[in-house]
Amino acid sequence: MIETMFGTLFTMLTTPYYLWLMLIAVLIGIWVGITPGIGGKLSIALAIPFVFGWEMIPGAIFLLTMHAVNGTSGQISSIMFGVPGDGDDAATVLDGHPMAQKGEAGRALGASMTASGVGGIIGAIVFALMIPVLEPVVLAFSPAEFFLLALLGITFIAFLAGGSGIFKGIIVGLYGMMLGTIGMDPQTGTARYSGDYLFLWDGLSLVTAVLAIFAVPEMIALGVKGGAISAVSKEAAKYSYRQLFDGVLDVPRHWWLVIRTSVIGAVIGMIPGLGGSAAAWICYGHAVQSSGTPERFGKGAVEGVIAPETASNAKEGGSLLPTLFFGIPGSSGMAILLGAFLILGIQPGPTLITQNLELVWMLIWALVVGNIMAVVILLFFARWVALLTFVRGELLIPFVLILCVVGAFVNEAQWENLVILVVLSAIGYGLLRADWPRAPFVIGLVLGPIAEESLHKALALWGPGFFLRPLSLVLIALIALTIGWAVYTGRRQSLAIGTGAVAK
């Protein structure tokens, strides 16, 4: 085992052919991640004709590397303009974009890229460590646990809203959950809030909603206020490589958070059925909830960038596990990768580990080396990218709004999404002006439907006693602790504010 482990790494690093292939794959993956509307799924689907006739190992590492580094570059537009490339990057907008507004775009980019890379590597380590215990861990999560995990994520709303704003947070969160119920209900076969509009049957597009709630309002606000995205000038921000490296160093500074969110991300990726976007949001919520100063979040806290980025890259390692060893893909992206693997002659299943250990290690190392390559390349360019935040707003706003429109349209190729974009943008701008929290909306929209569906299934399978399972009880205890902690810190804060007022 150990011999194969290091032997494959040695082969990979000493074979120029492999390194070139991975470099090309990394560059394509970065490009696909930056371009709005082209997700990782489409890129693999389009690459399939090219890998026909390739040998197994080079073909597999090429495709996997391309897929794995998508998330590393996707957050650039999230941070710079508040425009997420897909649902996974959406959580990074919450704190990444405010950092850019504070003149810290370089730091945010440095932190997010490094966090992505480290997350990807930890994901690969989790992959390697989990192989022996894969079966019991993955099979322990059933619809009952999906429901409770989603519920746990939803309770984080209490922290996101922070102190006195908790009722605003709950209202916005419930509104998101309500819009999450739009579409064909798989449990009753009824089209809810959809009328005769078929495009609503699959629910509201997450990317469109995030663009409308975050990106467009920010651009309107920028236009009204004038100036550049960064509120402080380039000179005042002391913009330099040093800021970028400050961001890079933020990752080791928060090493404990990095490890936790990477592991959570990888485990969520491992469990088919919970969805990739859930990983980033649950980890963001976890960062807020575990922080001593949750009120900084949403206003440019670097932990709010690190947590979702580590999670979204770590989940790739996780979701590769059931794909390879059960032949059951952990996400829709993995489903396409699985198809491509079959073409290359890889036969996924429990026997893969005994019959083709070399390939398994090659894939693990491809995740590690590919992530490092992507981080180095992106950090090199990030310096110039970050300068855009100091450009005058009038020059930037039309360009960003075009990005928003393209992003909303291309994802599902339906013009009706543009109508949704305009309507929700008005709501988003209203929330921004009234200074209401916007993150709970997206959490409600992402996790609400997962919670509803899983609850339905759990009740159908086991009746009202569905939660009487060991893992469920642990999750229930976690939810209770989270709520208790929220109430406690909330009271402490209001007490502190109260005594402060008296002292004055």
Next chain:
Amino acid sequence: MPMPMTKSLLPLALGAIAAVVLAAPAAAQTGADFYKGKTVTYIVATSAGGGYDAYGRLVADFMQKHLLGSTFVVRNMPGAGHLIGTNAIYNSKPDGLTIGTFNTGLIYNQLIGLKGARFDLTRMSWIGKAASDPRVFVIHAESPIKSFKDLRESRQTVNFATSGIGSASYVETKILADALSLPVKIIAGYSGTEDMMAMRRNEITGIIGSRSSFEDFVKNGYGRLIAQIGGGQKDVPQLASLITDPEGRAFVALIQSQGDLARLTAGPPGIPPDRLEALRTAYGKAFEDQELRARAEKLGRPIDPAVGEEVATLVREALNQTPKTVALLAAALEAKAPTLKASGPLVEVQKKGRVIVFAGPDGKNVKAEPSGSRTKITIAGKEAKRGDLKAGMNCEINYKPGGENEPTTIDCK
């Protein structure tokens, strides 16, 4: 890979095409010429990746190769369980430049008139089908149910997973469970491969799915196949041979017709005949191409093609179900049965119009009970009562099939 049907169907289809080409060389010529320098949009009614996309891209690539001078562009139009893409294909301009692929399961939607379908499958320009996709009953490997007989006689209810209510997978599971009175409880809402994971977790025991999707799952030892509908494989008993009641057999036949028609390619109604012929010829040639066969094999996508009129006939046959089957299908899905239309003379009027008999759309006599309050009756354009109906009147009747066959409207001259 055994492809028994291929051998029997393809030469027939190609023969038909050859006959047409020989009979009207000029027409075929213009049809193929038309495509020189033209771009054909091939709509796939799902997102990129997955079976429909794989077959769609395969067909588009090789039709382009065999339709000289043409360029095929694949466009993914996912959403609403294939309805958005299918509506787009059906309502596109019938110039032969838009064709596409979608789920055969939409036949169910049309049969029971589910919401959202803006197409009539019988009128579409059918180009071909690429595969057959027999259905199988998959049972958890460790379940005591080892045969279809065990399932039927199981004293405990058995959980079966399906996709959302209204999906083809739900429709098929529901009608089989009802018609064969199987002790099955349906847990709906498992999308993609979640059902396999659920079976691994042992929260569900059975799935009725397409054989090609479960081949590896069974090979890995996670499940076993206890019955199959359609297909030529001999390792699993055919469901039709395991049941005797005619109602159940009718449904099994309906599902089999779906399975035989997998991975269709069709265009909107009214494509000019010469262009449609050119498309069908290209489709036929594409599937004769050894390169396509090699690629399909590598993709792990079995093929079993049929071309043109043959497919159109199969579709029409699948849609031509007896009113009783349709009514049972609708009842199983708790959907409103569509009304049927009959026109002709009233054969009999009994009990002062409380019972009438007329010839149904299939020519057989239908005994119906008009309602005194709900049925709208007009005679020679004027509102009338059921007591005014007389045998021999020439009427147009809309009625709900099943039970009392209650007419909604009776319009007599």
